[in-house]
Amino acid sequence: MRPPLVYHRDYSAPLPSQHRFPMAKFQLLHDRLLQLDLASAAQLHSPLPAPRRWLELVHQRSYHQAYSRGELSAAEQRRIGLPVSAALVRRSWLAVGGTVLTARLALEHGIACHLAGGTHHAFPAYGSGFCIFNDCAVAARVLLAEARVRRVMVVDLDVHQGDGTAAIFQQEPRVFCFSAHCASNFPLRKQISDLDLPLADGLCDDEYLAAIGNVLPDLLSAVQPDLVLYNAGVDPHRGDLLGRLCLSSTGLLNRDRLVLDACLRRGIAIATVIGGGYDALAPLVERHSLVFRAASEQARLHGL
Numbered sequence: 606m607r608p609p610l611v612y613h614r615d616y617s618a619p620l621p622s623q624h625r626f627p628m629a630k631f632q633l634l635h636d637r638l639l640q641l642d643l644a645s646a647a648q649l650h651s652p653l654p655a656p657r658r659w660l661e662l663v664h665q666r667s668y669h670q671a672y673s674r675g676e677l678s679a680a681e682q683r684r685i686g687l688p689v690s691a692a693l694v695r696r697s698w699l700a701v702g703g704t705v706l707t708a709r710l711a712l713e714h715g716i717a718c719h720l721a722g723g724t725h726h727a728f729p730a731y732g733s734g735f736c737i738f739n740d741c742a743v744a745a746r747v748l749l750a751e752a753r754v755r756r757v758m759v760v761d762l763d764v765h766q767g768d769g770t771a772a773i774f775q776q777e778p779r780v781f782c783f784s785a786h787c788a789s790n791f792p793l794r795k796q797i798s799d800l801d802l803p804l805a806d807g808l809c810d811d812e813y814l815a816a817i818g819n820v821l822p823d824l825l826s827a828v829q830p831d832l833v834l835y836n837a838g839v840d841p842h843r844g845d846l847l848g849r850l851c852l853s854s855t856g857l858l859n860r861d862r863l864v865l866d867a868c869l870r871r872g873i874a875i876a877t878v879i880g881g882g883y884d885a886l887a888p889l890v891e892r893h894s895l896v897f898r899a900a901s902e903q904a905r906l907h908g909l
């Protein structure tokens with residue numbers, strides 16, 4: 606089986622041309638995966654916008670309404686760092702729907718990959734750091750509410766701490782949050798995850814892979830989640846403009862293989878989201894394609 610993929614053509618909402626968030630990456634990633642034969646029409650699923658009742662399992666109505674109506678204060682808008690537009694509002698609701706769909710497909714098929722998602726700095730009442738709604742948090746809450754899962758683990762290997770997700774689930778024993786991140790990086794004030802693995806600046810492939818490999822397999826065996834939501838952010842890459850770690854592309858690919866293999870060999874379903882990455886579009890899209898390559902290989906190796 607080739608892994609189910611989730612994508613919507615409205616993910617790349619137009620931004621002012623000089624904006625530093627690489628919004629075009631979603632569409633370019635889609636095109637590149639087709640080119641690399643890592644995606645085909647038969648694999649692709651298109652989400653609907655998340656209904657309000659899903660979003661409100663995590664986010665306060667006052668926040669999502671103000672955001673969606675363009676009524677956030679200038680300070681709230683600055684904290685998000687993206688200029689509001691009707692297209693951006695639409696893609697925000699769509700991407701949450703996309704991560705929920707990816708999680709459902711993962712439960713059905715063992716593995717599924719989203720060509721967006723991982724907006725882990727979003728809190729219930731405000732957005733931050735290019736993150737508006739916390740898609741993985743909503744997906745976990747929806748599946749728990751529907752009794753599709755008993756326990757979920759968020760494995761967040763984006764270079765930035767998954768602070769919003771950690772805060773959302775601090776009092777929720779059914780969701781285990783694991784975040785490995787560059788200790789000196791954004792956000793300055795960290796939240797407390799169920800397990801935080803703060804990493805030193807400049808960490809390279811071997812040390813990084815050893816750090817994750819020493820922790821994750823035992824953690825999966827101990828927590829026994831029914832589903833892992835994996836934030837495969839590529840900003841630990843040495844070429845990343847914001848990352849401060851020193852992974853090569855091979856290092857990232859091996860990281861993704863490690864995470865996918867650790868889940869699949871235990872029979873744990875895994876849904877991947879792409880998370881962050883900041884560089885020129887062409888190298889960035891190559892980095893984001895790695896998790897799809899790893900997923901394709903691992904699905905085959907594990908006979909899915």
Ligand SMILES: [Zn+2]
Binds near residue numbers: 763764765840880882
């Ligand atoms: Zn990041």
